[in-house]
Amino acid sequence: MRLALTGKRVYRHSIAARFSHWLWTLAMLVLVMSGLQIFNAAPYLDASDQNNPARRVLSIGARQASGAAQHPAGVTQFFGHTFTTTGVLGYTDDGQGSRAERAFPGWATLPGEQDLADGRRWHLFFGWCLSLAIVVYLVAGAIRKDLRELILRPSDLPKLLPMQLYYLRLRKEPPPHGTYNPLQKAAYTGVLFVFIPLIILTGLALSPGVDALAGPLTALFGGRQFARLWHFALMTLLIGYFITHMVLVFATGPWNNIRSMVTGWYTLGEHDGVGP
Amino acid sequence: MKRRLFVASSLGALGLAGCSSRLKDSLTNGPFHNVLTSVEGLNHKVIGTRGMARLYTEADVAREFRVNGNDPPADSTYTGLAKDGWSRYKLVVTGLVDHPQALTLAALRALPLQTQITRHDCVEGWSVVGKWRGVRLADVLALAAPTAAARYAIFSCYDADDGGAHYYESLDLAQAAHPQTLLALDLNDAALDTAHGAPVRLRIPTQLGYKSAKWVYRIELAATFAGAGGGKGGYWEDQGYEWYAGI
Numbered sequence: 001m002r003l004a005l006t007g008k009r010v011y012r013h014s015i016a017a018r019f020s021h022w023l024w025t026l027a028m029l030v031l032v033m034s035g036l037q038i039f040n041a042a043p044y045l046d047a048s049d050q051n052n053p054a055r056r057v058l059s060i061g062a063r064q065a066s067g068a069a070q071h072p073a074g075v076t077q078f079f080g081h082t083f084t085t086t087g088v089l090g091y092t093d094d095g096q097g098s099r100a101e102r103a104f105p106g107w108a109t110l111p112g113e114q115d116l117a118d119g120r121r122w123h124l125f126f127g128w129c130l131s132l133a134i135v136v137y138l139v140a141g142a143i144r145k146d147l148r149e150l151i152l153r154p155s156d157l158p159k160l161l162p163m164q165l166y167y168l169r170l171r172k173e174p175p176p177h178g179t180y181n182p183l184q185k186a187a188y189t190g191v192l193f194v195f196i197p198l199i200i201l202t203g204l205a206l207s208p209g210v211d212a213l214a215g216p217l218t219a220l221f222g223g224r225q226f227a228r229l230w231h232f233a234l235m236t237l238l239i240g241y242f243i244t245h246m247v248l249v250f251a252t253g254p255w256n257n258i259r260s261m262v263t264g265w266y267t268l269g270e271h272d273g274v275g276p
Numbered sequence: 277m278k279r280r281l282f283v284a285s286s287l288g289a290l291g292l293a294g295c296s297s298r299l300k301d302s303l304t305n306g307p308f309h310n311v312l313t314s315v316e317g318l319n320h321k322v323i324g325t326r327g328m329a330r331l332y333t334e335a336d337v338a339r340e341f342r343v344n345g346n347d348p349p350a351d352s353t354y355t356g357l358a359k360d361g362w363s364r365y366k367l368v369v370t371g372l373v374d375h376p377q378a379l380t381l382a383a384l385r386a387l388p389l390q391t392q393i394t395r396h397d398c399v400e401g402w403s404v405v406g407k408w409r410g411v412r413l414a415d416v417l418a419l420a421a422p423t424a425a426a427r428y429a430i431f432s433c434y435d436a437d438d439g440g441a442h443y444y445e446s447l448d449l450a451q452a453a454h455p456q457t458l459l460a461l462d463l464n465d466a467a468l469d470t471a472h473g474a475p476v477r478l479r480i481p482t483q484l485g486y487k488s489a490k491w492v493y494r495i496e497l498a499a500t501f502a503g504a505g506g507g508k509g510g511y512w513e514d515q516g517y518e519w520y521a522g523i
Binding site: 038039041042049050051110111112115116117118120121122124125128204206207208209210211212213214215218219224225228 | 315327329481
């Protein structure tokens with residue numbers, strides 16, 4: 001849906017918003033890759049406090065070679081269903097040019113080879129970066145009142161379906177909206193106020209020092225292993241958000257979108273409004 | 277134009293995600309490594325050793341307490357002591373103390389015993405609940421009366437890896453004084469077996485499992501842990517893991 005640009009330019013993203021946007025982009029990339037590295041050290045997730053195979057939701061492992069098979073097979077179990085995932089999960093790239101029994105492949109982890117200690121160093125450092133970015137964004141957005149434009153309000157709810165129909169080309173015109181359309185508001189509100197805070201909190205909740213300091217937090221998520229499961233599930237949701245974000249950035253004028261997140265200046269399209 | 281840009285940036289993103297091991301290694305091991313490790317002190321300050329580890333009930337105790345880490349010590353000192361039922365074992369407390377100690381198991385068991393059912397959290401990510409009984413480390417250190425210069429308790433262990441490097445660990449005095457930090461003697465109502473660290477092991481439920489050193493024979497009070505082992509304060513710390521293991 002190529003939007004006709006009106007040529008009118010507006011200063012949309014403050015320096016704080018742009019800085020924190022790119023900082024958490026980098027942080028998310030590093031956190032996902034180092035998180036997969038950490039996952040590989042115990043490649044299973046249980047919906048419980050201590051480990052309990054009866055409550056296992058996901059496990060990624062290898063089945064030893066037997067009979068005609070020359071090498072082990074990657075085996076992934078998800079809610080009791082078993083999948084053969086050789087080369088992708090379980091028996092994969094070891095980060096050093098050959099294959100090994102490893103849950104996530106070397107190309108997806110940081111560092112590439114199995115190295116829990118360094119994976120944790122990356123993860124804990126960029127966990128702070130992500131937290132800093134989200135705080136800077138929210139504080140600056142609150143001070144500048146930019147946040148008002150992207151928080152989903154009850155009055156936006158009836159516009160969600162018409163907007164979705166417009167995206168699906170089942171409707172000619174989008175519902176009238178301000179700076180961000182109702183679906184954008186829903187996505188940004190969810191990511192900024194729910195998913196990113198939750199992924200930080202679930203990460204903290206699975207640490208023994210934090211559990212001792214703030215036990216109700218760990219209990220809230222159902223215990224340490226359950227917090228680990230939520231942490232992983234939230235990551236997959238955020239990856240889903242990232243993919244959707246990329247598709248829409250490229251579908252709605254990539255230069256304009258990317259430039260606005262670099263310089264702050266955005267050229268309005270024919271349906272773009274300004275304000276909350 | 278749009279398609280070319282999309283293809284180019286997709287390739288760029290893939291390249292970044294799968295970026296060569298060389299690039300990842302140079303980032304991990306280069307000067308940036310010092311930047312990465314800098315947050316350990318921050319984590320220690322923010323989280324520290326405050327609060328109490330959650331206490332569980334008998335019903336939560338796992339049927340089998342998972343064994344991890346080095347194989348049991350194979351040297352003749354350890355096996356000889358084990359053969360004699362630990363009658364000749366003595367836990368030495370030394371270094372910056374006013375009253376050095378050499379405590380037999382009977383002397384340790386004569387101290388007030390604490391039972392705690394707590395969760396053991398491994399750095400790898402797994403957890404298991406066990407019922408521990410032992411003496412508070414604080415009580416043992418009090419017998420030895422650390423001097424004002426003492427800042428760390430360094431634990432020496434009987435076990436060694438295949439390369440001959442001995443296991444050791446260290447805690448600062450605040451961590452050592454935490455009321456749930458034990459020198460454990462029993463696990464699940466039986467004297468510690470060899471695999472779980474007989475006859476005495478550290479048990480610190482507020483930190484990750486590698487701090488809970490097995491097969492302890494000596495506690496040295498010191499102003500710094502730089503002189504022990506590889507100088508980073510512990511066997512796993514020497515291999516890149518954090519000394520502060522509360523997160």
